[in-house]
Amino acid sequence: MSDSPILVLGSNSFSGASFCAHMLKQEHKVIAASRSEEPHSALLPYSWLEQKNNLDFHQLDLNHDLKGIMELVKKHKVKHVYNFAAQSMVGQSWDYPEHWFMTNCVSTVQLHNQLRHVDHLDKYIHISTPEVYGSCEGLVPEHRNYNPSTPYAVSRAAADMSLHTFFDVHQFPVVYTRAANVYGEGQQLYRIIPRTILFALLGKVLPLHGGGHSTRSFIHIDDVSSATQKIALTGSLGEIYHISTKRTISIRALVELLCDMLQVPFEQVCEVTEDRLGKDAAYLLDATKLRQELDWQDQVSLENGLERTIAWVRTYLDDLKHLPDSYIHKP
Incomplete structure (x- = not known):
């Protein structure tokens, strides 16, 4: 078991909860935070595990509880922060775009600005989205320009662009993941x-x-979780990695x-x-970089x-x- 716990923000999300389960299976200690109470166990993959007691859940909202989140980071000397927290529905983002911008951009940038002062932070794993590219023809590489077409996508692209400046100016230790159409056991209905x-x-x-x-291109959550861990451990700082099947x-x-x-x-x-x-x-992501540079392959x-x-x-x-x-x- 690793001595230093990881922090997973947005742990109630499908991808976040599944990643928690992935790490618990490897005997990692996990600090989990989400804005709502834990959902029904049918929608919480880590709750199915014997190792679930190695997870410490905190109900904290990125929009309102940044102080509490930072207290966890400092108290436990967290080295890796995985941020799955986001307003993530595309169509509904047209109804209340300000809510998507507050969570996905403003509050997220506030988090980054706090984390950049933490000297024991080795890596911040930013879970982004292929929606930032808009509608594309052919395979999309990581260097494709942003062309977001919804309030959701614009809000995510804005935070990503802010992170690029944090990396360039402050050497903020970020790596980005973008996975296409994740699915699997425990996904929201x-x-x-x-x-x-x-x-x-x-x-x-x-x-x-x-x-x-x-x-x-649909990819099983187990493959996404394994890729996310590999990116955290061996990915180069400042780099974006696509996670996708062929x-x-x-x-x-x-x-x-x-x-x-x-x-x-x-x-x-x-x-x-x-x-x-x-x-x-x-939007079909080209995951060649992940496969060749980090030696990852999807299995499911x-x-x-x-x-x-x-x-x-x-x-x-x-x-x-x-x-x-x-x-x-x-x-």
């Missing part, structure tokens, strides 16, 4: 894969935005695949609806990952069917 599975099992109708023609699939084809696996007719599950405002037609095939996710939904179905399957906004 408003995301396309768990929602499709849940609706199919419950006989509910799933709205398919724009007919599902947008193209994505396989692409349209949303419609993905839903059809899930329906086949569940043995439910596609037409019975889906109805076509209008597309979201500013939704990007495609799409079919295997979907099978695991289906098994999780079946296991917790009695609980999941009573939980919200749509995003509920919290300022």
